[in-house]
Amino acid sequence: MDKGLELRDVRIEKDGSALIALDARIGSGEVLTVMGPSGVGKSTLLSFITGTLAPGFSASGRVILDGLDITDLPAHRRRVGILFQDDLLFPHLSVGQNLAFGLRAGGNRDARQAKIESALAEVGLEGFAGRDPATLSGGQKARVSLMRMLLSEPCVLLLDEAFSRLDAVLRDQVREMVFARARARALPILMVTHDAEDARAAGGQVVTLGPTSG
């Protein structure tokens, strides 16, 4: 089986005018960075992959994940993980409940609880399960958000300007952690950013989208 994410001749149009054209393959543990100024449609590309394209956009081409064509699957069946620039923790759930929400179904209560505890331990947040997400620091939130996504066992990781809200020191830390966790799970990563530093740190191939690129 072909592991990895393949974007086969993807074209996205907005109200009839072409926005993005991309043909790419990201293997296990590889990173593809998509760069370009804001408004160019980078996030639109990601919403096409997650299956949440907004009205007004139309797209053609296929999205193949681990050899499976997921283009027509509903969003919740695609096994695509995404991180936004905001942590987007569910404010009405505790840290533990946020993680439980991500955790794939199955297993008894104790087993699930243990998975959540070990996920928290993995990012140095032991004992945080009962906390209100609003009481966490920015870095802590980013770590919970990452672990929540990983607990859902995605097959690909999408990063939508995921580090742009963090200050410089924290940004390096979090970025390193995300890439490390993704590589440990051999996940392909598609990163959208306008920050050259992100691209450099990722070290993979870089595609630059621009207003002229079609």
Place this chain on the structure above:
Amino acid sequence: MVRGKGLLRLVPALTVLAMLGPVAAGLLGALGPALGHLPAAGLSAPPLTPLTAVLSTPGIDRSIRLSVTTGLAATALALGTVTLLLAGWTGSRAFGLLQRALSPLLAVPHAAAAFGLAFLIAPSGWLARIVSPWATGWQVPPDILILHDPWGASLVAGLVTKEVPFLLLMSLAALRQVDAARSRAVALSLGYGPVMGWIIGVFPRLYAQIRMPVYVVLTYAMSVVDMALVLGPTTPPPLSVQIVTWMSAPALEMRMQAAAGALLQLALVLATLALWWLGERVVARLGRRWVTAGRRAPAVEPLRWLGLAAASIVAMTVLAGIAVMMLWSVAYVWRFPAALPGALSGAVWIRQGPVLSSTLAETMWIASASTAMALVLVLGCLEAEQRYRLRLSGRGLWLLYLPLVIPQTAFLPGLQALLIDAGIGAGQIPVILAHLVFVLPYVFLSLGDPYRAWDARLGTIAATLGAGPNRVLWRVRLPMLLGPVLTAAAVGLAVSVGQYLPTLLIGGGRVMTLTTEALALSSGGDRRVIAAFGLMQTLAALLPFALAIGVPAVVWRHRKGLAHG
């Protein structure tokens, strides 16, 4: 799953049917009888007979004129008050206080506000009692025509007290979409005073947003029945009251007259709306000329005090009205000119207790049922809009406002006739459906914005975590929107509790809510009992709002991220 999906797709159509079906059926149902065609009653008359009968009613010209003048006056005064208040005081401490005082008053039912006002301003009312005889020398009340005055001034006053909070809240919601603060700052820097700057810089865009609510106010003010019964003229009454009188006349021919009157009312409201619309054009043109001339008009600035005074009077009137109802409900003997009851007694509450509680139960049951139905339909619509891009309220919001700009007196007579002809007896179910017509738009208007404003990326996150649309809805979206959902429910309950005409006409007298009960009692004049019912009515409408604020605060007390919502 597929079945569920199909159902959800049907919800927008179902909502339109629930909201507009009864209105359309009622208007069509009025058409036949209005043209002298009432086969169910074996009656037929030349097509113009009912209208001729309407127009030859003694004083009908004055009834018609009253509808127009009270409607226009109440709308203009309420809008003017809100405009001057916003222009002169936005952001000030006084404004914050007034906003907090006026917001809950929106929930006070019209009838209760009318009772409170009547108890205050009658020549033997509380205000006169407070200043008599020491300041006025009045040992007996002066023979001044204040309530039921032939010009409808008391009725206009009552309407203004209810419509100012409504327009203020609609304006505040709309202002979030208008960059008011900066527009005013620009105007100030150009040498305009704060009031003039606001009127020139902000008002035109605000008005574009609240135009429909203003039309709702105008329609309501022109066709109100419950307030008109308590405060309005009786020699002759406004057209709406006249129509209800015809509807309850024993002779069936009067049905045709009522139907013709209903269509006349509709035409009148539409014509007045058109007149108002023309007025908008004229004001807009004058405004542009004014702006082009660049006049700064510092003389306008002091008007802000007028706005503050009017809004304060509105707030104090309703609050004092509630206070005087409390006093009356426990008064045993309270004669003019005593400022306070001479003897107190809980007798009214004890004697009326069983009736009050059973009526409260029926009121809340009807309100809960119609609100629950409205919530399901509205959430269904918003969810369908979100999932399938089926937008019910696409272009403008006119569809939602339609049932609110058709006067109740125009379509309820026809609807009642249809229900009777169809052999559907009076009862709670038809009343609940009739309430739904009015509850639905308000619930939709209340919930639509927060629902759409919810960060869709949370939905994307939840979906990528493997949650299907229903799990996203139940586990993420609705819990996060608990506050707005409960507020919308409170709005729905308050709207239902306040309904008079639909309950009276569609319920056929068998369905008794606090509002119909209070109005029935008002003809009898035992002020102590009216006060008790008015208070219960107010409580029934206000309590849900308190719960809507309190419940999320308790449920999410450990969730700071939701504290603002």
Place this chain on the structure above:
Amino acid sequence: MKRFALILALLAPGLAMADTAPSDWPAVEAAARGQTVYWDAWGGSTATNDFIAWVGQRVQEDYGVNLIHVKLTDTADAVTRVLAEKQAGQTSGGAVDLIWINGANFAAMKEAGLLYGPFAEQLPNWKLVDVAGKTVQTDFTVPVEGYESPWAMAQVVFIHDTAREPDRLGSMGTILDWAKAHPGRFTYPQPPDFLGTTFLKQALIDLLPDPSVLQQPATDANYDAVTAPLWAWLDELTPNLWRQGRAYPATGPAALQLMNDGEIDLAISFSPGEASTAIANGQLPDTVRTFVLDKGTIGNASFVAIPFDSSAKEGAMVVANFLMSPEAQARAQDPAVLGYGTVLDVAALPAANKVRFDALDLGIATLTPDQLGKVQPEPHPSWMTRIAADWARRYGVAN
């Protein structure tokens, strides 16, 4: 089954189908048990509302009848409802089971075949009714013929406050003189409220040298001439009324509230005991008294009738019968409760029941039967209809 019922209905119009005949009273009581009776009655007076609630409690206890008071602002609402049901072809399951009614509404319903009956004279308590002394077999000159059963006697009285003016006034002429001398201190409920129209009828009867013409239907030929004195009198009175006649209280109790507020000094009532009842519950000062006119005042009976399409006729008859019982009649006459006159021949009652009435303190403001004097009969309903319409034209559109 439905078709059969329909044929029966066509064959026997006005005759109740599948109902228990009132003559077989034990069967009526048996059928009534468990029935729900919707009684449409004017709901504007808390005293009557409380009394009806008490009746409901008692018939539940004794007969298992569930009585629900549908509070009306106008009796005509119920008439309309029944009429509409008839027009829609409905023959059972009507919304109304019992109506508090008299006068024009009764005449209209009886004429249109909207009433069940006759039943009233077969009710067990009918034999206690004072048929000879009280007008219970005609209603506004219309023969009752058992289509409604009486439960209260009413007579016009005027209420005044002895602590203030006026003293007793003996005629409509002196009332006018007093009103002119004290403008703004008198008013009457706005017609077509029944008390308002009663006031107009009372005025006409008092002003006419010979009111017997009113016992015949009004005709185009005599109406104008007969009513001319009334309009002349009202033209003089109206500018001297409360609010110069530009507004009127909606009902009798609303006028009493005005009196309590000190806004007026003279009010009309159709219940000799109403003033005492109002004093008893704090609605009027205890200096209030009542008087009647020298030539007497209008009296009539309040009835209950059963619509043709009621599905609880037995229950309704049980309620009607209970209303005529000495227990209910004595309670209704108690000024602390209602202060309504009884329809029973109290003198002829067995001692055990007579004592209920003898024990009653009729209240300080209630006139004795002797003081109430001559009872004048109600005019034919056609007079009231015309007068009310004319009033609306002349005074219902104040300037």
